[in-house]
Amino acid sequence: MAYNSLIARVELTHVSFGEVASVIGKAGGDIISIDVISSSGDSSVRDITIEVGDSEEQQVVENLKAMSGIKVINVSDRTFLSHLGGKVSVESKIPIKNRDDLSRVYTPGVARVCSAIHEDERKAYSLTIKRNTVAVISDGSAVLGLGDIGALASAPVMEGKAMLFKQLGDVDAFPICLDTQDTEEIIRTIKNIAPIFGGINLEDISSPRCFEIEERLTKELDIPVFHDDQHGTAVVVIAGLLNALKVVGKNIEDIRVVVNGIGAAGVAICKMLLSAGVKRLVPVDFEGAIIHGGEYSYPMWQWLAEQEQVESQPGTLKEVIQDADVFIGVSRAGLLNGEDVEKMAADPIVFAMANPNPEIAPEEALKHVRVFATGRSDYPNQINNVLVFPGIYRGALDCRASLINEPMKLAAARAIASVVTDKELNEQYIIPSIFNEHVVEKVRDAVIETAILTGVARRIPPDFR
Numbered sequence: 001m002a003y004n005s006l007i008a009r010v011e012l013t014h015v016s017f018g019e020v021a022s023v024i025g026k027a028g029g030d031i032i033s034i035d036v037i038s039s040s041g042d043s044s045v046r047d048i049t050i051e052v053g054d055s056e057e058q059q060v061v062e063n064l065k066a067m068s069g070i071k072v073i074n075v076s077d078r079t080f081l082s083h084l085g086g087k088v089s090v091e092s093k094i095p096i097k098n099r100d101d102l103s104r105v106y107t108p109g110v111a112r113v114c115s116a117i118h119e120d121e122r123k124a125y126s127l128t129i130k131r132n133t134v135a136v137i138s139d140g141s142a143v144l145g146l147g148d149i150g151a152l153a154s155a156p157v158m159e160g161k162a163m164l165f166k167q168l169g170d171v172d173a174f175p176i177c178l179d180t181q182d183t184e185e186i187i188r189t190i191k192n193i194a195p196i197f198g199g200i201n202l203e204d205i206s207s208p209r210c211f212e213i214e215e216r217l218t219k220e221l222d223i224p225v226f227h228d229d230q231h232g233t234a235v236v237v238i239a240g241l242l243n244a245l246k247v248v249g250k251n252i253e254d255i256r257v258v259v260n261g262i263g264a265a266g267v268a269i270c271k272m273l274l275s276a277g278v279k280r281l282v283p284v285d286f287e288g289a290i291i292h293g294g295e296y297s298y299p300m301w302q303w304l305a306e307q308e309q310v311e312s313q314p315g316t317l318k319e320v321i322q323d324a325d326v327f328i329g330v331s332r333a334g335l336l337n338g339e340d341v342e343k344m345a346a347d348p349i350v351f352a353m354a355n356p357n358p359e360i361a362p363e364e365a366l367k368h369v370r371v372f373a374t375g376r377s378d379y380p381n382q383i384n385n386v387l388v389f390p391g392i393y394r395g396a397l398d399c400r401a402s403l404i405n406e407p408m409k410l411a412a413a414r415a416i417a418s419v420v421t422d423k424e425l426n427e428q429y430i431i432p433s434i435f436n437e438h439v440v441e442k443v444r445d446a447v448i449e450t451a452i453l454t455g456v457a458r459r460i461p462p463d464f465r
């Protein structure tokens with residue numbers, strides 16, 4: 001169940017706060033804080049912050065309204081409040097206080113700088129925001145697990161990613177929502193806006209179009225192009241899996257892995273599992289298991305069907321999950337229940353990563369599995385690509401990498417896993433928190449080192465000389 005937090009502004013006249021608290025509690029709400037806004041003789045106005053599950057939210061409000069001696073002035077949702085006016089803004093680095101400042105940052109002074117870049121384009125890296133700016137671009141076609149909700153509705157996610165880029169990696173990221181889902185038009189548009197950016201982070205673009213868009217842009221642009229839902233997710237899954245396997249004492253070569261949802265994230269996860277050494281893989285989508293030797297119209301599914309590590313036994317998700325050591329879900333909410341995961345092999349590992357609601361309710365899964373993770377921040381073991389993109393881009397921008405290659409991604413996965421020491425490692429702690437200060441730094445260093453080794457770095461940062 002998802003939890004929201006509400007602020008109810010209420011006027012209490014002939015009722016004690018204790019009675020109000022008990023009504024909120026009975027309806028399933030938890031009081032987080034109380035602020036007295038005003039108080040006079042026999043009445044007081046208070047803001048009550050309440051944490052409540054999705055399904056109980058309405059009940060809490062209705063019960064408050066039904067009480068006598070209390071007037072509900074208004075109810076606001078704190079999540080919506082934090083989105084008012086959007087979540088990011090653009091700021092200048094230097095103030096313009098007088099004409100002299102103006103003539104340097106703007107015309108006429110700026111003209112000389114333009115000419116310098118015209119003569120040598122590389123100067124854009126030192127004289128514009130290009131060196132530290134990434135575009136976060138979506139067409140709104142696969143937003144979280146919400147599906148095709150369109151460009152504008154994807155904006156809160158893109159703004160959120162921009163905030164995370166800045167706070168965690170000190171990367172200036174700009175949200176861009178494209179009003180087209182046509183592959184060629186997306187490619188053309190991104191190429192046309194690319195000059196000012198040092199990197200392109202593709203986000204929530206559905207498969208199979210995302211594969212061609214990323215591949216073509218990587219070939220046609222000289223800045224890194226990274227589809228977060230593919231590679232960010234695959235990197236963090238491998239990091240979590242390496243540590244989860246240590247917890248349960250299994251080897252990657254011996255495990256049987258079911259991946260459900262063979263879209264952007266699922267394809268990249270399957271590929272990375274194979275390169276990490278998995279020998280028994282069952283990719284599953286709507287029509288059940290994608291099997292070795294099968295014929296499929298999507299090129300990526302066909303590619304999987306040609307891999308010898310992919311099993312040849314057909315079946316539905318509920319069938320193939322039996323005896324699996326690991327389940328990785330990047331599909332939709334609520335596809336599994338406790339009975340399904342109970343049939344897995346001993347010490348099951350379940351990463352239910354659909355957002356915002358996982359493939360299996362945590363309360364149900366936790367009773368049956370040994371290691372459990374979701375993409376969310378309100379449960380232990382958050383396996384989310386936010387652990388990856390700030391550090392990957394910090395590293396790629398610092399060494400001016402022309403692209404982000406497979407070895408750089410694998411190095412990033414190992415770096416994330418290594419943040420949790422063997423002493424700290426346990427079922428509840430297989431992956432570091434996004435607030436762990438070592439994550440970005442370790443990922444950045446691993447990315448730079450590997451970029452240099454693989455010849456894609458165009459600058460050696462001073463701390464690597």
Ligand SMILES: NC(=O)c1ccc[n+]([C@@H]2O[C@H](COP(=O)([O-])OP(=O)(O)OC[C@H]3O[C@@H](n4cnc5c(N)ncnc54)[C@H](O)[C@@H]3O)[C@@H](O)[C@H]2O)c1
Pocket residue numbers: 142143144145146204205206207228229230233260261262263264265266284285286287329330331332335353354355356374375376383384385386
């Ligand atoms: N935790 C994370 O960091 C993270 C990262 C990326 C994606 N995700 C989540 O993974 C999910 C997929 O994201 P994506 O970008 O790969 O989207 P996508 O649209 O590219 O792929 C989704 C795939 O799931 C399949 N699918 C949908 N319902 C299914 C079902 N009932 N059974 C089997 N397969 C089903 C679709 O056919 C499609 O192939 C979303 O919920 C997203 O929020 C989580």
Ligand SMILES: O=C(O)C[C@H](O)C(=O)O
Pocket residue numbers: 143144145157204228229354355375384385386
């Ligand atoms: O946005 C997230 O939290 C992770 C991921 O990119 C997703 O699409 O679900």
Ligand SMILES: [Mg+2]
Pocket residue numbers: 144203204228229
């Ligand atoms: Mg995403």
